[in-house]
Amino acid sequence: MLPTIWSKIRKEFTIWSVGTLPGIVAIVLIVLVRLSGALQLIEWVTFDSFLRLRPSEPIDQRIVIVGIDEADIQRIRNYPIPDREIAKLLRTLQKYQPRVIGLDIVRDIPVEPGHAELVATFKDIKNLIVLEKVIPVSIKPPPDLPPEKIGFIDYLSDDDGKVRRAILGINRPENDKKYAFSLPLRLAETYLKAEGVKLSNGIRDRQAMRLGSTELPRFFPYSGGYAGGDDFGVQLLLNYRNGRERFRTLSLQDINDIEAANGNPDVLRDILGDRIVLIGVTAPSIKDFINTSAIANLQPPGKIYGVEFHAHVASQIVSTVLDGRPVLKTWSQGWEYLWIVGWGVLAIYLGRLTQSPLKNLVYVAAASLGLVGIGYAFIIGGWWIPVAPALLVLVINGAILNTFYQYDRFLRFQIEIRQHTIERTFVLIHNGPLQTLANILRHVQDQDLEPNRLLEELKNLNWEIREVGEYLKLEALDRKESLRLGSGLILDLKIPIRDLLYEVYSHTLQRNFPSFKTLKVKAYSFEPIEEQYLSLEQKRELCQFLEEALCNVGKHAKKLTRLSATGKQNEGWYTLSIKDNGCSICSSYEGRGTKQCLNLAKKLNGKFKRTCLGEKGTLCELTWPITGRNWHFARIKRNFKIKILKGRLGG
DSSP states (O other), rough: OOHHHHHHHHHHHHHHHHHHHHHHHHHHHHHHEEEEHTHHHHHHHHHHHHHSOOOOOOOOOEEEEEEOOOHHHHHHSSSSOOHHHHHHHHHHHHOOOEEEEEEEESSSOOOOOHHHHHHHHHHHHHHEEEEOOSSSSSOOOTTTTGGGGGGEOOOOOOTTOOOEEEEEEETTTTTEEEEEEEEHHHHHHHHHTTTTTTTTOHHHSSSSSETEEEEEOOOTTTTOOOSOOOOOOOEEOOOOOOSSSSSSEOOHHHHHHHHHHHOOOHHHHHHHTEEEEEEEOOOOGGGGGESSSSSSSSSSSSSSHHHHHHHHHHHHHHHHHHOOOOOOEOOOOOHHHHHHHHHHHHHHHHHHHHHHHHHHHHHHHHHHHHHHHHHHHHHHTTOOOOOHHHHHHHHHHIIIIHHHHHHHHHHHHHHHHHHHHHHHHHHHIIIIIIHHHHHHHHHHTTOOOOOOHHHHHHHHHHHEEEEEEEEHHHHHHSSSSSSOOOOOOOOEEOOHHHHHHHHHHHHHSSSSOOOGGGGOOOEEEEEEOOOOOOOOHHHHHHHHHHHHHHHHHHHOOOOEEEEEEEEETTEEEEEEEEEEBOOOOOSSSSOOOHHHHHHHHHHHTTTEEEEEGGGGOOEEEEEEEEESSSSHHHHHHHHHHHHHHHHHHHH
């Protein structure tokens, strides 16, 4: 029992090693390639695709964009927009009591006419945030404004030109001790202050930013699909708002038209009151664009205006704090690479599990779809996990390693065929020419073989040897469905085992062995076995076993008068017995034939024995559990009953 289990374990380990080593190499290579940054682009594309495919979100009602479009520029007939127009717009908006106003228009130098009016407006409007630019080329804010009314508009583009993160705060290049905050953060901070939410340092990460109880996860060089990204300052992965309309947008003309048409301040107060109002340029000719592929249905494709970008950042902060909208988080590097390795190991298992390239393709495809679905579900929940490298290692190991397994299986199959051919050839020679030769030698030693008879036996031997070669040719064409006996008879293995055993028995007894000439009683009885319990190969080996046992009787038994061959079923076991009453010499030596019988018993999970009955002959017996039953349980049960029977007989 234990040797059999150990043999199976060793065989399974050997098979696993065929695909495991290449699989581990593939996993290590994918990890190294990812660490080098070569997979960044494909991970960014996957990330953007998941964000773009999310369900549409409703318009963020807390934010209104006032965009100066092409029609406004044509109406004013000047660009940059004069200070007077900006001042007029600011005072108009302030009438309707927005919670905070953000001006995303550069005003570091006067743009006449109306500069003095604009300066006065800046001082009068307390909830106004204006812009500056800190890196790489600075743009100064309007003069004489306190720091809390200034926010920078700088952003970072990745190597593919897309923007996936926002800079919330940074040390000023000219003075590291002074800290600058972004325009969107200033807007969100001012808006949330009215809700009783204050900005402070993080608890888990002291360098992160915390608004109330919400700590914004800080970007690190290896966050998500990044490999060595620039993490200066405090950065935040952008969870763009998705949908055909993200924010309500009004032009200058829209505001004028609403005022003129209604004359009722409540209309614009309902639109602008208690909201974040962002003023910027939405004219395509000015080309104030941010590139992104994380939002669906953009016009122009892949671009949003700069003012909308700042609206997305402010919206993300406010909606995260007040609504619990997911902020994008990432796993630590350890968990990310454990995840990738896990999918690589799964692919190795699938390659071993499947028995055909088609099944493997189906399994790998199903696992790939599952992986993509998991990655998408995590994005919905606010987690960016490494999908692309995991998918890559899954496909590589799942598809390629199956080739290794299939090739190894092919080689093992070929080896098994060669081994079976060798074994069958030996059995054929042993039960045919060798038996004839042994008979000739015995007669020669006894000096009872006449020259004419010797010549006849030698002719038979020559014929049998030639027949071996011819049979091997046929065996190569149809090695599974036929069996050639030593007598030259070819049997069809597809017929029932009961009939096969009878054919083997009757034709073997017709062979010219001296011991068969003294036989008086020839008895046989073979109980049938259901066909599904025996394979063709098992039928072949059982017939060869019977032939070998009968030939041994014919060659070695003396004074033989009785020979019986039986096959019986008993409680799930089948016993094939050959018993004779001839005098023979019993020996402990295991010849090739005995080893073949022991090997057959091992294959059948049964047992073989050859017992000398003294002067009464020899018993050759093969016992095995019928396939389809729990042979181990059956053996225990059988042995238990034997012990009980012996106990009763002993009593």
